[in-house]
Amino acid sequence: MHTLLDEVEAHDGPRALVTIGAGKYYSTGADLRWVGAHPDEVDEYLSEIQLLFARLLVAPLPTVAALQGHTFGAGAFLALAHDRAVMRVDRGYFCLPGITIGASYAPGTVALAAARLAPRAAHEALVSGRRYGGAEALTLGLIDETAAEHEVLSAAVEYAKNVAHTRGPVLGEIKYGLYEDAVTRLRMPVRGYNNTSVACG
Ligand SMILES: CC(C)(COP(=O)([O-])OP(=O)(O)OC[C@H]1O[C@@H](n2cnc3c(N)ncnc32)[C@H](O)[C@@H]1OP(=O)(O)O)[C@@H](O)C(=O)NCCC(=O)NCCSC(=O)C[C@@H](O)C[N+](C)(C)C
Numbered sequence: 425m426h427t428l429l430d431e432v433e434a435h436d437g438p439r440a441l442v443t444i445g446a447g448k449y450y451s452t453g454a455d456l457r458w459v460g461a462h463p464d465e466v467d468e469y470l471s472e473i474q475l476l477f478a479r480l481l482v483a484p485l486p487t488v489a490a491l492q493g494h495t496f497g498a499g500a501f502l503a504l505a506h507d508r509a510v511m512r513v514d515r516g517y518f519c520l521p522g523i524t525i526g527a528s529y530a531p532g533t534v535a536l537a538a539a540r541l542a543p544r545a546a547h548e549a550l551v552s553g554r555r556y557g558g559a560e561a562l563t564l565g566l567i568d569e570t571a572a573e574h575e576v577l578s579a580a581v582e583y584a585k586n587v588a589h590t591r592g593p594v595l596g597e598i599k600y601g602l603y604e605d606a607v608t609r610l611r612m613p614v615r616g617y618n619n620t621s622v623a624c625g
Contacts, residue, residue: 425476433485439591440486440584443506444577445493448516453497463619470614473498474532478610480505481536481603484596486587490580491567497521501533503567504540507587510580511562513570517555524553530617532610539606541565 432441445451454473459466480487480502489495489503491511495518503509503518511518520537522529529550537546545564549556558570571579600607 426479429479429483433483437591438588440488440588441483442488442490442577442580442584443502444490444580445495445499448493449499450489450491450493450495450516451499451502452494453499453501466617466620467614470530470617474530474610474612474614477501477505477532477536478607481539481610482596482599482607484593485591486584486595488580488584490577491516491518492573492576495519500566501536504536508569508580508583509567510569510571510576510583511558511567512573512576513558514573515557517557518561518566519553519555520549521553523551530614532606532612532614535606535609539603 429441432439454469459469462469487506487508489506489509491503491509493512493516495503495511495516497520500518500520534550537550541549542565545566548554548564549566556564556566558567561567562570569579569583
């Protein structure tokens with residue numbers, strides 16, 4: 425994803441980024457099977473994921489997540505790091521499941537949720553681990569817009585096109601001003617997850 429971002433950022437002129445998943449998943453987050461097989465590398469793995477969140481959060485171009493399917497864990501935090509998220513209205517869940525799988529979050533990840541969500545919404549989503557369908561996710565402010573299945577991508581692209589002209593260093597500076605604390609925490613190396621039975625949330 426860093427390579428793709430390098431590619432997008434290298435182009436001159438108006439530009440925006442729209443991300444989408446495949447099939448019924450936008451992203452279900454960290455690969456827990458990989459984590460289980462590499463207990464010595466979990467801190468490094470989570471640190472890399474957090475660096476990606478930080479990069480997206482202050483990207484000098486507009487970013488829109490087209491959530492055409494399930495958006496869980498690190499996939500949901502990735503969606504929160506975009507400027508905007510459009511979610512399929514009738515199928516698919518948005519969920520921060522750390523509490524239900526007994527896994528704690530690294531400080532940067534919690535700071536990202538706190539920076540992008542209203543305080544009560546962040547609290548509710550993080551402490552309940554509930555699965556939200558599109559309408560509920562919109563009500564809570566976890567996403568910005570819902571759309572029918574075949575309109576999720578076009579709605580995201582339409583928004584992106586309309587703001588592509590804002591791309592540039594000023595946009596990156598504004599986002600950095602808004603999210604400096606979260607970015608600082610996200611850039612801190614994650615510690616304490618290596619060789620634990622509960623790998624990550
Ligand atoms: C996403 C998931 C639930 C999808 O399961 P599925 O494929 O079995 O679900 P489905 O068929 O799409 O839906 C199940 C049912 O739910 C219904 N449904 C689906 N969406 C709906 C909706 N919005 N409203 C009502 N019903 C809905 C479906 O129609 C269906 O109903 P039916 O069974 O009667 O057919 C399943 O794959 C799953 O639990 N995956 C694991 C996800 C997970 O826990 N990820 C977290 C990993 S940890 C992680 O990421 C770490 C990270 O947070 C830490 N850090 C940030 C620091 C890096």
